[in-house]
Amino acid sequence: MTNGVSIRDLSLSFGSLSVIDTLNIDIQEGEFLVLLGPSGCGKSTLLNVIAGLLEATDGEVWISGRNVTWEEPKDRGIGMVFQSYALYPQMTVEKNLSFGLQVSGMAKPEISKRVARAAEVLQIEPLLKRRPGALSGGQRQRVAIGRALVRDVDVFLFDEPLSNLDAKLRAELRVEIKRLHQKLSNTMIYVTHDQIEAMTLADRIAIMKGGVLQQLDTPQTIYSRPANRFVAGFIGSPGMNFLNAELEAGADPAFKVGASRIPAAGYSFDGLGLVAGPVTFGVRPEHVAAGEQAEKLPFVTDVPIEVIEPMGADTLVWSRFEGQEFTFRIDSEHTYRVGDQVRIGFDPARASVFDASGNRL
Amino acid sequence: MTQTNPAVARGRKPKKMSPARYGLYGLLVISATFFLTPLYVMIVTSLKPLEEVRLGRLFSLPADITFDAWIKAWSTACTGVTCAGISPGFVNSVQITVVSVLISVLLGAVNGYALSFWRYRGANVLFGILVMGAFVPFQAVIYPLIVFQREIGIFGSLAGIVMVHCIFGMPIITLIFRNYFSSLPEELFKAARIDGAGFWQIFLRIMMPMAVPITAVAVILQTTGIWNDYLLGLVFGGRDNQPMTVQLNNIVTTSYGVREYNVNMAATILTAAVPLVIYFLSGRFFVQGIAAGAVKG
Numbered sequence: 255m256t257n258g259v260s261i262r263d264l265s266l267s268f269g270s271l272s273v274i275d276t277l278n279i280d281i282q283e284g285e286f287l288v289l290l291g292p293s294g295c296g297k298s299t300l301l302n303v304i305a306g307l308l309e310a311t312d313g314e315v316w317i318s319g320r321n322v323t324w325e326e327p328k329d330r331g332i333g334m335v336f337q338s339y340a341l342y343p344q345m346t347v348e349k350n351l352s353f354g355l356q357v358s359g360m361a362k363p364e365i366s367k368r369v370a371r372a373a374e375v376l377q378i379e380p381l382l383k384r385r386p387g388a389l390s391g392g393q394r395q396r397v398a399i400g401r402a403l404v405r406d407v408d409v410f411l412f413d414e415p416l417s418n419l420d421a422k423l424r425a426e427l428r429v430e431i432k433r434l435h436q437k438l439s440n441t442m443i444y445v446t447h448d449q450i451e452a453m454t455l456a457d458r459i460a461i462m463k464g465g466v467l468q469q470l471d472t473p474q475t476i477y478s479r480p481a482n483r484f485v486a487g488f489i490g491s492p493g494m495n496f497l498n499a500e501l502e503a504g505a506d507p508a509f510k511v512g513a514s515r516i517p518a519a520g521y522s523f524d525g526l527g528l529v530a531g532p533v534t535f536g537v538r539p540e541h542v543a544a545g546e547q548a549e550k551l552p553f554v555t556d557v558p559i560e561v562i563e564p565m566g567a568d569t570l571v572w573s574r575f576e577g578q579e580f581t582f583r584i585d586s587e588h589t590y591r592v593g594d595q596v597r598i599g600f601d602p603a604r605a606s607v608f609d610a611s612g613n614r615l
Numbered sequence: 616m617t618q619t620n621p622a623v624a625r626g627r628k629p630k631k632m633s634p635a636r637y638g639l640y641g642l643l644v645i646s647a648t649f650f651l652t653p654l655y656v657m658i659v660t661s662l663k664p665l666e667e668v669r670l671g672r673l674f675s676l677p678a679d680i681t682f683d684a685w686i687k688a689w690s691t692a693c694t695g696v697t698c699a700g701i702s703p704g705f706v707n708s709v710q711i712t713v714v715s716v717l718i719s720v721l722l723g724a725v726n727g728y729a730l731s732f733w734r735y736r737g738a739n740v741l742f743g744i745l746v747m748g749a750f751v752p753f754q755a756v757i758y759p760l761i762v763f764q765r766e767i768g769i770f771g772s773l774a775g776i777v778m779v780h781c782i783f784g785m786p787i788i789t790l791i792f793r794n795y796f797s798s799l800p801e802e803l804f805k806a807a808r809i810d811g812a813g814f815w816q817i818f819l820r821i822m823m824p825m826a827v828p829i830t831a832v833a834v835i836l837q838t839t840g841i842w843n844d845y846l847l848g849l850v851f852g853g854r855d856n857q858p859m860t861v862q863l864n865n866i867v868t869t870s871y872g873v874r875e876y877n878v879n880m881a882a883t884i885l886t887a888a889v890p891l892v893i894y895f896l897s898g899r900f901f902v903q904g905i906a907a908g909a910v911k912g
C-alpha cells in the first residue's frame with residue numbers, strides 16, 4: 255500500500271519562530287485526514303508546505319510515492335480549496351474552473367469536458383456564466399472545490415473551507431464533501447477547528463498544538479481514549495470534567511477524589527500501567543447518568559445542582575463534586591430544580607486518567 | 616427646547632440648514648471664487664483684441680469676441696527663432712507623455728506586483744531604496760544624469776527625456792501598486808500558483824485585470840506630472856523635443872515690442888487644457904482608485 259501523502263521529519267520556522275517541529279504523518283491513499291487544532295497551531299502552514307507554497311526548513315514531503323519537497327505546486331498533483339475561496343473575481347465561473355487547465359496547455363475539447371463534469375458533480379451548471387461576485391457563499395465554495403476537481407489531482411487540500419458559512423449551509427456542504435470523497439475516493443487533507451466537522455468527516459484526525467502532533471487516530475479513539483489532557487479537553491462539547499485525584503495502588507486500587515473513592519478496577523491502563531500518585535480523572539458529561547439509571551453504575555454519589563442549562567435535545571447540569579466543578583447531561587424531560595440533591599453515577603471504564611504531566615495512564 | 620416639530624419621528628428625517636452648513640457653503644463659495652477669478656481673467660483676456668486689453672479693464676467682458684489670439688498662439692506665435700505657435704510643443708508633449716506614461720506605469724506595476732507577491736530575498740531592501748528614491752530632490756541628480764545620458768548618446772533625444780521621466784516616476788508608481796497589491800488577498804495568488812500560472816501569467820491574467828482602478832490613478836498622476844513638467848523638459852528635451860510648457864515660456868518671455876497678453880493667455884490655457892480635461896473626465900475614477908488603495912492598504 256503506497257501512502258497518499260507522507261510528511262517526514264518536517265520542520266518549519268519563520269526566523270526564530272518555530273511553527274512546525276519535526277512532524278511525521280503518513281496518510282494512506284484515499285484517506286480523509288482532518289487536521290484539527292486551536293488557532294495559530296500551524297495547520298495552514300502545514301497545508302501550505304504540502305502544497306508547495308511555503309518552503310520547509312527541514313524534512314521531506316512525499317505525494318503518491320514521489321518526493322516532491324522541491325517541486326512546484328502545480329507539479330505535485332494537489333488541488334487546494336481556500337477559506338476565502340480565492341476565486342478570480344474578474345473571470346466567470348467557467349473561466350475560473352478552466353484557468354488552470356488552459357495554463358497547462360490542455361486542448362479545448364478536453365477542457366470543456368472536464369469543466370462540464372465538475373459542474374455536474376457539484377451542481378453548478380446554471381452558474382457557469384456568472385462571476386464570483388454574483389454568487390452566494392455556498393456557491394462560491396462549490397466553485398472553489400470545482401477548481402480543484404477539474405485538475406484531476408490525487409490529493410485535495412482544504413483549508414477551513416466552510417468556516418465563512420452559516421451553520422446550516424455548513425452542515426449541508428459538510429455532507430456534500432463527504433459524498434464527494436466517497437465518489438472520488440482520493441486523498442483529502444482537511445483543516446478545521448470545528449470538531450463536529452472533524453468528527454463527521456475524518457477517517458483519522460490529527461490533533462496539533464503549537465506545531466506538534468498530539469494524537470493521530472480515528473475519531474472514535476480520539477473521543478474515547480484521548481492521548482493526553484490537551485486532546486481530552488479539546489474534543490467534546492461541553493468539555494470533559496477534570497477532577498484532581500490521587501491514585502491508590504494495592505489490592506483494591508481506586509481514584510481518591512476528596513473523601514470519595516472511585517474504584518479503578520474497571521479502568522484499562524495504558525503504557526505505564528498503575529502508578530500511584532496524583533492524577534487527573536476525566537469523565538465526559540454525557541457519560542454520567544442521573545436518577546434511577548445511576549444506581550446500576552460502579553460509582554454512585556449525590557451532588558447539588560447549581561445551574562441548569564436546557565439545550566433542546568438534552569439539558570446540561572452544573573454541580574459540584576467534592577468541591578470541584580462537575581457537569582453532566584440529563585434528559586430534557588426532568589423535574590430537577592436548582593438546589594436539589596441529585597444521584598449521579600458513572601463507569602470508570604469510560605473515563606480517562608492522566609498523570610501529572612498530562613499523559614494518559 | 617423648541618417644540619416646533621411635534622410630529623412623530625417617522626420615515627426620513629427632515630434636513631435642516633444649520634449655521635454650520637451656511638458657514639461651510641460660504642467657505643466653499645469663497646474658495647471657488649478665489650481659484651476661479653484668475654481663470655476668468657485669462658479667458659476674457661484671451662478673447663479680447665489687443666487694443667481692448669490695453670484699456671486695462673481686467674474684469675470686463677470682451678466688447679467684441681475674437682479668436683485671433685488663440686489662432687496666433689496655436690500656430691504663428693514666435694517661440695524664440697521659429698514662429699509656429701505652440702503646436703509643435705503640443706506634439707512633443709503628447710509624444711513624451713504617452714511613451715513615458717506607458718513605460719513608467721507598466722514598470723511600476725510589475726515592480727509593485729513582484730514586491731508584494733514574490734517575496735524574494737532582498738525585496739524589502741529594494742523596496743526601502745525605492746521609497747527613499749521618492750524623496751530625493753531631482754535637482755540633485757540632474758547633472759549626473761546629463762553626463763550619463765551624454766555618455767550613452769541619448770542626451771537630448773526622445774529616448775533621453777522618456778528615460779528621465781520613467782526614473783523619477785518609478786518610486787511613487789511602484790509604491791502605489793505595491794500597496795494596492797498588498798491589499799489583495801494572498802490566497803488569490805496562491806490559488807493561481809497551484810493552477811500552474813507563472814510570474815507573467817499571474818500578473819497579466821489575474822492581477823492586472825483587478826488593478827484597473829489603481830492603474831487609472833497611476834496613469835492620471837503620471838500624465839499630469841509629465842505634462843506639467845518644465846525643468847526636465849527644458850534640460851533633457853534638447854532642441855527637438857521641447858515640451859509645450861517650455862515653448863509656452865518662450866512665447867511669454869520673447870516679445871518684440873508689445874506684450875501680447877491675449878496671446879499669452881490663450882497659449883497658457885491651451886497648455887493647461889490637457890490635465891484639466893483629464894481630471895474632468897476621470898475625476899470619479901481617480902477618487903475611487905485613491906479610496907480603494909487607502910482603505911484597504
Ligand SMILES: Nc1ncnc2c1ncn2[C@@H]1O[C@H](COP(=O)(O)OP(=O)(O)OP(=O)(O)O)[C@@H](O)[C@H]1O
Pocket residue numbers: 268271273291292293294295296297298299300447
Ligand atoms: N509569514 C509568517 N511569518 C511569521 N509568522 C507566521 C507567518 N505565517 C504564520 N505565522 C505564524 O505561524 C503560526 C501558525 O500559523 P497558521 O496560519 O499555520 O495557523 P493555523 O493553525 O492555520 O491557525 P488558524 O486556525 O487561525 O487558521 C502562527 O503563530 C502565526 O503567527
Ligand SMILES: [Mg+2]
Pocket residue numbers: 297298299413
Ligand atoms: Mg489557518
